[in-house]
Amino acid sequence: MAPHEVLENGIEGPKVFWREEILKSRNAKHQGDLPCYLIIDNKVYDVKDFLPDHPGGSVILTRLGLDATDAFNNFHPSSTNDLLANFYVGDVVSEDMHSTKEGFTKEIREIKELFKKLKYFESSKSYYFSKLFGNLGICAFSVGVLYIFGNSILGVLISAALMALFWQQCGWLAHDILHHQLFDNRNYNNLMGCFVGSVCQGFDPCWWKDKHNTHHAAPNVHGQDPDINTHPILSWSEHALTDLFDPKFSKENAKILPHWLVHLMVNYQTLSYFPILSGARISWCIQSILFILPNGQANQPSRMPISNIQRISLVLHYIWFGSITFFFIDNWFLRFTFIIAAQAICGLLLALVFSLNHNGMKILTEEESLKMDFFVEQVITGRDVITSNPANQWIVDWFCGGLDYQIEHHIFPTIPRHHFHKIQPIIQSLCEKYKIPYHKTTFFEGTKEVFATLGTVSHVASKKY
Incomplete structure (x- = not known):
């Protein structure tokens, strides 16, 4: 039963809250005795x-103490409302209610309803299964090359490159499936995600969801988005430098790495960028394994349930990959070369696209994020990738797995990627109407922007610290 308060006429009504009062519950992340409030539709x-x-x-x-209306609707089916009702405790004070009678958010919500009528939220099963079988074809090609030429360095490297491409493309497919773009039934998506994400690619779906959904909820928000929480390996803003070098914040970091090494890494991060990307897949595989271990989420207040299906799926990945490596290559040097080359090339293929999505774009402090509209935040922190020749856009679409439409994906994460080209002009036009910065650029120019940001942070670090 929700708390009630006595109204002026003596009748009990729902308890009412001021938004400023609710905002204090953000401290609940650090103080366990506080309530954990969310606002959804006032x-x-x-x-x-x-x-x-x-x-x-x-x-x-990420949404404690905040208006979580649009974030909630972006990530949950309507059936979740029944569960949500169990935690209702009152309403926002009428004078403090947010209205969507006009503005960017109102139009985005209206467009969402239009897109539902146009069936843009419905997937083409033939499209996605053609992607699946196409990916498996790349894997078969890689194994075939290894079977025939596995005793030559050239054959091993070609097979490793194909295997890396297979993993990258499975990454994009698993991304779509685990955003529930394929099936209406989320259990089917989760099972398919176990096959494509775990068995084929080697990443646990729950590890990925925990990391990626947090990124979606707080993109480029310092201290919240795990995708930019990479310092000192790569530092993306002056906020990261404060964490690294300011005595008030850097004591814990100093216990891990000495300051001279942190300085070296930050100052030369433009040179180490590509070598670091090549190690990304190995890092993610290790994180994924650690996540599903019995104590893998021990320090998290909110834990994701790990099933035996997920554990078995991940084990199967290493069984099939280890088997082809052992049986089709009879030289330990070539086996080692195949394993390392496949991991490194895949790391580059994945991280090059990830970096273009948001790195080098605006970094927000938590205070800035608190004052910003949810959809505006998704737009100004993202980057779309285009080609100078529109006829070649399909190449970018395939290589990036639809993530070249990053802004559209962040606003509507459950719309299947094969509809993005239809909604992109609409979203860009709406952003221009409300003077919201909408950034799109080529793959090469976007990579230059990423390097420019890394260089700027390095320069600030060398001058200020």
Whole structure:
């Protein structure tokens, strides 16, 4: 039963809250005795008791104390409303309610309803299964090359490059599936995600969801987005430098790495960028394995449930990959070369696209994010990738797995990628109407922007610290 308060006429009504009062619950992340409030459609929910059972993991923590209406609707089916009702505790004070009678958010919500009528949220099963079989074809080609030419360095390297491409393309397909773009039934998506994401690619779906959904909820927000929480390996803003070098914040980091090494890494990060990207897949594989271990989420207030299907799926990945490596290559040097080359090339193929999505774009502090509209935040922190010749856009679409439409994907994460080209002009036009910066550039120019940001941060570090 929700808390009530006595109204002027003596009748009990729902408890009411001021937004400033609700905002204090953001401290609940650090003080366990506080309630954990969220605002959805001007109603207040205390999700403290739900944190350990939240299927989406720690992403829920990014919206504590905030209006989570659009974030909630972006990530949950309508059936979740029945569960949400169990945590209702009151309403926002009428004078403090947010209205969407006009503005960017109102139009985005209206466009969403239009896109539903146009069936843009419905996937083409033939499209996605052609992607699946196409990816498996790349894998078969890689194994075939290894079987025939596995005793030559050239054959091993060609096979490794094809295997890396297979993993990269499976990454994009698993991304779509785990965003629930393929099936209406989320259980089917999760099972397919286990096959494509775990068995084929080697990344656990729950590890990926915990990391990626948090990124979607707080893109490029310093201290929240795990995709930019990479310092000192790569530092993307002056905020990261404060964490690294300011005595008030850097004591814990100093226990891990000495300051001279941190300085060296930051100052030369433009030179180390590509070598670091080549190690990305190995890092993600290790993180994925650690995540599904019994104590892998021990320090998180919100844990994602790990099933035996997920564990078995991940084991199967290493069984089939280890088997082809052992049986089709009879030289330990070539086996080692195949394993390392496949991992390194895949790391580059994945991270080159990831970096273009958001790196080098605006980094927000938590305070800036608190004051910003959810959809505006998705737009100004993202970058679309285009070609100088529109006829070749299909090449970018294939290589980037639809993530070249990053802005559209962040606004509507459950729209299948084969509809992005239809909605892109509409979203860009709406951003121009409301003077919201909408950034799109070529693959090469976007990479230059990423390097420019790394160089700027390095320069600031050398001068200021």
